[in-house]
Amino acid sequence: MGQRIVLRLAIAVGSIIVAIVVGLILITIATSAPPMLPAAPSADPNTLMQANISRDAGAASTDIAYEKLNGTQQNGNNCGHHGQWALVINPQDVVGHPYAKFPNAQDWVRAAELIVLARTICPSPINLVWFGHDPLHPTYDRWGTLLPFTITTRINGPILQRYALGHARQA
Numbered sequence: 700m701g702q703r704i705v706l707r708l709a710i711a712v713g714s715i716i717v718a719i720v721v722g723l724i725l726i727t728i729a730t731s732a733p734p735m736l737p738a739a740p741s742a743d744p745n746t747l748m749q750a751n752i753s754r755d756a757g758a759a760s761t762d763i764a765y766e767k768l769n770g771t772q773q774n775g776n777n778c779g780h781h782g783q784w785a786l787v788i789n790p791q792d793v794v795g796h797p798y799a800k801f802p803n804a805q806d807w808v809r810a811a812e813l814i815v816l817a818r819t820i821c822p823s824p825i826n827l828v829w830f831g832h833d834p835l836h837p838t839y840d841r842w843g844t845l846l847p848f849t850i851t852t853r854i855n856g857p858i859l860q861r862y863a864l865g866h867a868r869q870a
Contacts, residue, residue: 744778744821751816761806762787763813765821778821783845786810786817788829788863799840801831807863808856818851825851827863842867 744765752763767782788810789802802810806829814825825846832840844866846859 744782744784744817747820748813748817751820752813761809761813762790763817765817765823766826778823782821783823784814784817784821784825786813786825786827788827789831799830799832801833802829802860804856804860807860811854811856811859814846814851814854814859818848822848824848827859829863839869842869844868 748763748765752761763784763786765778765782766785789800789806810827817823817825825848826843827846828841828843830840831842844863846862850862
């Protein structure tokens with residue numbers, strides 16, 4: 700009789716342990732999945748972007764917005780070939796002492812991550828803008844370049860920085 704109670708107790712404890720492990724696995728899977736983009740084709744690209752970066756303070760501090768060019772309207776879709784993303788890489792460095800600072804490596808990496816996200820939301824060119832004082836070009840600290848959609852497929856921070864600085868123009 701005592702062995703039966705011990706056996707039932709062992710089975711009960713084993714069942715509880717299995718239930719706890721399965722629960723922890725389910726919680727881990729549910730909380731570690733990347734955020735899913737809503738499948739609504741007519742959703743505003745800016746709303747989708749803000750929903751995806753709102754949890755990341757670094758990304759949220761970067762200024763990115765989708766702009767329609769020439770006031771064109773797409774039929775039922777806010778994303779199309781008549782628009783572009785506008786990305787300010789280092790808006791926090793506009794006011795420097797005594798001059799604006801160029802973006803650092805972390806700024807370029809964060810911008811590249813946002814470009815990848817923007818590409819999934821709305822595949823369009825990206826107008827990059829950054830601030831930095833260059834004594835060789837002292838007239839203005841605002842720099843920019845247009846990043847074609849075709850080179851955003853395998854973008855990362857160093858590649859973005861090389862491309863942008865190689866095609867930079869004072870804006």
